[in-house]
Amino acid sequence: MAQPVMRQALAEASHVVTRLxxxxxxxxxxxxxxxxxxxxxxxxxxxxxxxLLRVLCGLLVPVSGHAQLFGKDIVAAVRSGEINQLRTRFxxxxxxxxxxxxxxxxxxxxxxxxxxxxxxxxxxxDLARLKLSxxxxxxxxxDKLPDELSGGMRKRAALARALALDPELLFLDExxxxxxxxxxxxxxxxxxxxCDNLGLTALLITHDLDTLLSIADKIIVLANGKxxxxxxxxxxxxxxxxxxxxxxxxxxxxxAPPPRETR
Amino acid sequence: xxxxxxxxxxxGDTMVIAVAGDWRLQQAGQWPVWPESASRRPSSAVLxxxxxxxxxxxxxxxxLDLLGRHGLPVNRLALRGFSPATSAILTLVGQHAxxxxxxxxxxxxxxxxxxxxxxRLAGHAGDSLRMIGHISEEMLGxxxxxxxxxxxxxxxxxxxxxxxxxxxxxxxxFLLGVVFTYLLGRQAMQYGASIYVVDGTTxxxxxELSPVLVAILVxxxxxxxxxxxxxxxxxxxxxDALRVLGxxxxxxxxxxxxxxxxxAMPLLVFIGDLAGIAGSMLIANLQLxxxxxxxxxxxxxxxxxxxxxxxxxxxxxFGIFIGLIACHTGLKVERNARSIGLSTxxxxxxxxxxxxxxxAIIAVxxxxxxx
Numbered sequence: 001m002a003q004p005v006m007r008q009a010l011a012e013a014s015h016v017v018t019r020l021x022x023x024x025x026x027x028x029x030x031x032x033x034x035x036x037x038x039x040x041x042x043x044x045x046x047x048x049x050x051x052l053l054r055v056l057c058g059l060l061v062p063v064s065g066h067a068q069l070f071g072k073d074i075v076a077a078v079r080s081g082e083i084n085q086l087r088t089r090f091x092x093x094x095x096x097x098x099x100x101x102x103x104x105x106x107x108x109x110x111x112x113x114x115x116x117x118x119x120x121x122x123x124x125x126d127l128a129r130l131k132l133s134x135x136x137x138x139x140x141x142x143d144k145l146p147d148e149l150s151g152g153m154r155k156r157a158a159l160a161r162a163l164a165l166d167p168e169l170l171f172l173d174e175x176x177x178x179x180x181x182x183x184x185x186x187x188x189x190x191x192x193x194x195c196d197n198l199g200l201t202a203l204l205i206t207h208d209l210d211t212l213l214s215i216a217d218k219i220i221v222l223a224n225g226k227x228x229x230x231x232x233x234x235x236x237x238x239x240x241x242x243x244x245x246x247x248x249x250x251x252x253x254x255x256a257p258p259p260r261e262t263r
Numbered sequence: 264x265x266x267x268x269x270x271x272x273x274x275g276d277t278m279v280i281a282v283a284g285d286w287r288l289q290q291a292g293q294w295p296v297w298p299e300s301a302s303r304r305p306s307s308a309v310l311x312x313x314x315x316x317x318x319x320x321x322x323x324x325x326x327l328d329l330l331g332r333h334g335l336p337v338n339r340l341a342l343r344g345f346s347p348a349t350s351a352i353l354t355l356v357g358q359h360a361x362x363x364x365x366x367x368x369x370x371x372x373x374x375x376x377x378x379x380x381x382x383r384l385a386g387h388a389g390d391s392l393r394m395i396g397h398i399s400e401e402m403l404g405x406x407x408x409x410x411x412x413x414x415x416x417x418x419x420x421x422x423x424x425x426x427x428x429x430x431x432x433x434x435x436x437f438l439l440g441v442v443f444t445y446l447l448g449r450q451a452m453q454y455g456a457s458i459y460v461v462d463g464t465t466x467x468x469x470x471e472l473s474p475v476l477v478a479i480l481v482x483x484x485x486x487x488x489x490x491x492x493x494x495x496x497x498x499x500x501x502x503d504a505l506r507v508l509g510x511x512x513x514x515x516x517x518x519x520x521x522x523x524x525x526x527a528m529p530l531l532v533f534i535g536d537l538a539g540i541a542g543s544m545l546i547a548n549l550q551l552x553x554x555x556x557x558x559x560x561x562x563x564x565x566x567x568x569x570x571x572x573x574x575x576x577x578x579x580x581f582g583i584f585i586g587l588i589a590c591h592t593g594l595k596v597e598r599n600a601r602s603i604g605l606s607t608x609x610x611x612x613x614x615x616x617x618x619x620x621x622x623a624i625i626a627v628x629x630x631x632x633x634x
């Protein structure tokens with residue numbers, strides 16, 4: 001068996017405990033998001049996947065434990081203000097796109113460029129149009145307001161905005177939810193292509209089994225406030241957890257249950 | 264971080280463009296420009312990336328844009344010394360780069376704006392008429408089947424529109440009475456006509472100030488609340504849910520709110536009258552030495568009951584307009600975040616304009632009829 005290559009962790013959590021509204025959500029979660037990989041975070045509803053993402057973005061301070069982004073401690077960065085510098089190095093795709101509703105799509109994608117770089121206005125808009133084209137949006141979508149777009153197009157526009165500053169890391173919160181199967185698969189392929197071509201790392205929260213099967217390099221399972229397991233699809237399927245087995249059983253046509261050793 | 268650089272050399276007939284350093288968005292201020300000494304349009308060109316430390320899509324865009332603007336065939340560049348990762352980025356950006364804004368047709372903006380405005384206005388008028396039709400139809404139905412009438416909902420709305428506004432209306436009109444009387448008093452004292460302050464303030468308060476200001480307050484409070492509530496219910500399909508359950512949004516939601524407004528307005532105006540007069544009495548006592556008993560006597564002799572009745576009669580009319588505007592705007596809310604804010608603002612502004620316009624029409628008509 002080949003030795004696993006030790007990749008650099010762009011985002012890392014160790015023994016993170018979070019509490020929201022008196023309820024403990026994470027009881028010591030430790031995980032690594034390794035460079036160059038698409039990592040999928042799965043778990044039942046209410047297991048705190050989105051909350052963990054907010055911790056990694058610096059939007060929520062954990063009760064205890066450490067979270068690191070690009071090797072820097074997140075809580076310290078929030079206190080010192082360095083977090084805003086770190087935030088230009090990753091992009092976030094929110095579940096409903098979270099596009100600014102009173103700006104056009106083009107203005108949405110150009111906004112981070114206008115804010116964080118000193119490039120001339122025309123160049124910012126040219127770069128915005130480049131990103132819109134890269135995510136597969138037609139040229140006339142740029143002038144539309146977010147509420148004039150379909151769900152699939154809104155997600156692509158949000159992806160373009162997340163890519164505006166050419167980040168090294170992408171966080172995606174259920175990118176294929178609410179999309180029809182064809183659009184969902186197209187989005188998965190887009191993500192894979194961009195990650196491969198641009199050398200991006202991605203952490204995505206998903207319920208979509210097809211996404212796991214097609215583009216995830218590594219899967220992290222969250223259950224009962226802890227990480228149940230982390231690894232590739234084959235190793236995750238070996239885990240003995242009722243929720244996980246039921247989850248994979250729903251696609252019994254594609255996934256034959258792993259052979260059990262009887263000797 | 265290695266500063267990005269670009270060098271152009273000629274090897275025979277071929278132009279060699281060597282890029283070096285970090286070509287990323289962080290280096291945006293330092294991206295190289297075309298060296299002046301380089302000649303344009305060579306017969307062939309090679310892009311050499313052996314010294315390139317890193318490349319991201321923004322840097323690649325700048326590079327390709329630079330080459331394109333100086334006559335190089337960007338789509339048919341020979342690449343040399345690029346790693347698989349950087350050549351993938353270069354190819355991807357080359358496929359997608361778009362320079363310049365897409366062509367937009369020239370428009371006569373003001374003509375279009377005028378046309379759109381008129382069209383919208385006509386649409387509004389049509390929708391309002393339709394809404395009034397629906398409401399009238401439902402109310403007639405309620406007269407025939409009194410069981411359909413939602414007593415509890417109407418009382419709940421009445422509580423919100425009237426009872427919860429009493430304190431605010433009293434305070435507002437009291438303070439207004441104080442200020443108005445003070446100003447009038449200052450003038451009247453100069454001519455020794457202090458007692459006429461009573462006439463002036465009572466007339467103004469009961470006939471004009473109380474109805475109009477209470478209407479503005481109710482429009483801001485209750486009108487915007489109705490619009491926001493109906494708008495949100497339309498937005499998340501609650502109105503459709505009502506219809507699908509066989510209920511009518513007019514009967515269940517809108518008519519109770521309208522009736523509450525119509526009944527509450529005259530009551531609030533009356534309370535406003537009392538509060539305004541109380542404020543006037545206070546200042547008249549303090550500033551003009553007119554004791555309350557003399558104030559009341561003067562009202563008895565000089566003020567005609569018609570004054571108060573006119574004010575009270577205007578109130579339900581204002582209430583109807585506020586209610587119809589609020590419901591109409593609420594039902595037109597669209598499915599996006601800014602629409603609610605725009606609609607509630609529109610309700611308040613339109614209601615205030617309508618009230619003041621109506622008030623002016625009534626004032627002119629009454630004076631023409633010598634009332």
